[in-house]
Amino acid sequence: xxxxxxxxxxxxxxxxxxxxxxxxxxxxxxxxxxxxxxxxxxxxxxxxxxxxxxxxxxxxxxxxxxxxxxxxxxxxxxxxxxxxxxxxxxxxxxxxxxxxxxxxxxxxxxxxx
Amino acid sequence: xxxxxxxxxxxxxxxxxxxxxxxxxxxxxxxxxxxxxxxxxxxxxxxxxxxxxxxxxxxxxxxxxxxxxxxxxxxxxxxxxxxxxxxxxxxxxxxxxxxxxxxxxxxxxxxxxx
Numbered sequence: 001x002x003x004x005x006x007x008x009x010x011x012x013x014x015x016x017x018x019x020x021x022x023x024x025x026x027x028x029x030x031x032x033x034x035x036x037x038x039x040x041x042x043x044x045x046x047x048x049x050x051x052x053x054x055x056x057x058x059x060x061x062x063x064x065x066x067x068x069x070x071x072x073x074x075x076x077x078x079x080x081x082x083x084x085x086x087x088x089x090x091x092x093x094x095x096x097x098x099x100x101x102x103x104x105x106x107x108x109x110x111x112x113x
Numbered sequence: 114x115x116x117x118x119x120x121x122x123x124x125x126x127x128x129x130x131x132x133x134x135x136x137x138x139x140x141x142x143x144x145x146x147x148x149x150x151x152x153x154x155x156x157x158x159x160x161x162x163x164x165x166x167x168x169x170x171x172x173x174x175x176x177x178x179x180x181x182x183x184x185x186x187x188x189x190x191x192x193x194x195x196x197x198x199x200x201x202x203x204x205x206x207x208x209x210x211x212x213x214x215x216x217x218x219x220x221x222x223x224x225x226x227x
Contacts, residue, residue, distance in 0.1 A: 002153075032213065043117070043203055043218030044156070051213060089155060094211075100171060101216060103155035 002106075004025040014112050015078055018034070021030035021075040021101050021107050023090035031092040033057075033073040034101070035068050038087040077111075082111045115139050117219035119204050125225045126194045130171065133188040134222050136204030142196035144207045146171075146216065147179060148201040162187055163210050194226045 007022040025031065025109030032051045036044040053068035062077045073090060090104040120135045125227040139146065143164045146202075158171030162181040176198060178190045187206075191198055201223050205216040 034215070041220065043205075043220045044216075045218070046215040049213075049215065100158050100161065101156075103157075103207050105155045 002102045004090050004104035006107050010108040012110045016079045019080045023073045025092050034091045036089040052070040072111050085111045119219035119222050132191045137186045138206040138213050141207035144210050146205040147189045168194045196226045201225045
């Protein structure tokens, strides 16, 4: 079945460091890909998305490019802030016509000042 | 500016007790979802309702029932709670089930079964 694999956390960085959180997927068909972010005590919020190969999603300084050849959708940010501390989830939707989101296990990110 | 509202936020139950988790959205969305979040496992879909009057099983439906009461409300019921159902439960909604429709999540219900 469809699945999403994220790099294991937790990830701890200093403020202004570069961030990459790896995400790879297995799916039939051509899924849409998403990154969601969960701040402490809150629900998930959509961070960015890409719906076809080579699309780049971006928001709040974060970027991810849909790479069909490597089945990847890595999340990147050039300079992280303390306020970026959260849990990040990679997800896919719609592969093979399935009407549901499939989530990765989540990566906890902590940014120290 | 409520979005998706879940009640209660916290609940402790004894094994065998029943409980209904409530969810309401004020965005006029057609589709609604219930997920559970467990450590190291991301979110898993329990049930969803593509539109008012329809419900379908997700990945982990056993032990749960749902009711799409109207377009705004989608409840999740545990008839006989078990310790394995200890989890954080999230309700979500979207305009529709198409892959360009982002899901909007509530803040979650933290449920402990003793």
